[in-house]
Amino acid sequence: MKSAGGKRALEGKARQSMTTNPASSGPRQVISVVDAVSFFVGIVVGIGIFRFSPLVAMNTANEYWFIGAWLAGGVATLIGALCYAEIAASKPNTGGEYHFLSSAYGRNVAVLFAWARCTVIQTGAIALVAFVFADYAAQLIPLGPYSTGIWAAVSIIGITLINIAGTMQGKATQIFFAIATVALVLIVALAGLMFSPSAPAPAPNATLSSGALGLAMVFVLLTYGGWNEIAYLSGEMRDVKRDMLRACIWGTLVVTVLYLAVNLAYLKAFGFAGLRDSKAVGADLMRVVAGDKGAILLSIVVCAAALSTLNATIFTGARVYYSLGRDIPAFAKLAAWDERGGNPLRAFVLQAVIALALVAFGAMTRDGLSTMVDYTSPVFWFFLMLVAISLFIFRIREPGLTRPFRVPLYPVLPGIFVLICAYLLWSSLAYTGKGALAGIGILALGLPLLLLAKRGDAGPQ
Secondary structure (H helix, E strand, C coil), rough: CCHHHHHHHHHHHHHCCCCCHHHHCCCCEECCCHHHHHHHHHHHHHHHCCCCCCHHCCCCCCCHHHHHHHHHHHHHHHHHHHHHHHHHHHCCCCHHHHHHHHHHHHHHHHHHHHHHHHHHHHHHHHHHHHHHHHHHHHHHHEEEEEECHHHHHHHHHHHHHHHHHCCCHHHHHHHHHHHHHHHHHHHHHHHHHHHHCCCCCCCCCCCCHHHHHHHHHHHHHHHCHHHHHHHHHHHHHHHHHHHHHHHHHHHHHHHEEEEEEEHHHHHHHHHHHHHHHCCCCCHHHHHHHHHHHHHHHHHHHHHHHHHHHHHHHHHHHHHHHHHHHHHHHHHHHHHCCCCCCCCCCCHHHHHHHHHHHHHHHHHCCCCCHHHHHHHHHHHHHHHHHHHHHHHHHHHHHHHCCCCCCCCCEEEEEEEHHHHHHHHHHHHHHHCCCCCCCHHHHHHHHHCCHHHHHHHCCCCCC
């Protein structure tokens, strides 16, 4: 029988081994429904609601079609979230979409997706949101001629350091920013509904083509974008089979209510014709309500929303690097899970480095935000379409798989989701600029990784 001292020594060695050996440590189930909803809302509610509403109005015939488009966006988001809930609850994994694509199409597609997410989709999104934060932070606290680039870099470094400190710190930060964002957006909506003067009578109805309405939905769904990030929480949720569905439904409802409230406030303050003419609708609304102080409040709202999105995007993004490291021996170091922080520390560092490089690239262009939108959109919608199709593959190939939740009205709702993704893929190619070609080119540079994947001994995780 071992002595108490010997037993403690062995336990100490075991703990040390778990910390230093990636294979012996891994994700822990610490994400609750509230945590997941805060990530969902924090990612989705961003600057789109303060930028795209006039563009949606320009491509709809009247205020009824306008509100209907935003309601349709909520329905489309719910359909997509339900599809993800079925896949994630039946195949929970920290790798999220990487794991889904690997299971459906094989490791080659998954590895190419991981490359795209690491170099285009996620890091591009991080840089994009950082530019949004920087644009408004620079108005509040200017830092000289390079103010935007400095604020963008500071936001990425700061939020990354918070997440490196630990998963619990990242969760707490997300809950704080999500609550602050929802509260501030509600303040903007209520201020517009209650204190703005009534707008003039609406203009006569216009007749618009179906193509114009389709373009309106492009902007609406861009504003609702980002909800798919919840898939990367599936491997760390306490009860994924029950909580994933709840998080998707509650997250969608919160976002849809917020967006409808803000757009109703816009209509009350400006009317439909006035909304179409607004160039900075959020700032214009707050100036109507509270003058220049209102414009300052809006800057604070956008900064809070951007930081909320940035934290959630950085938190979920690093999980793909972790999965890539498990599948490709050449990147095995990325699979190191830091036991003390409960997170993929090295993945956070690499992700930040790539995102900062994209910030530098965007800062050299005329409009860093637009460049990042063009850079990420086609690649993002292509892989989201593949995930949507994978639901059909899993239903056909694995009929006996335990599915805690099944998408209702199958195959109609998943089919609609596939068509939405296909349409937005086409739109992102048709309406974006040279940045889209850069994103596709970076994706092509990842093809040699497939050779490394074939050399790996481990199968898809």
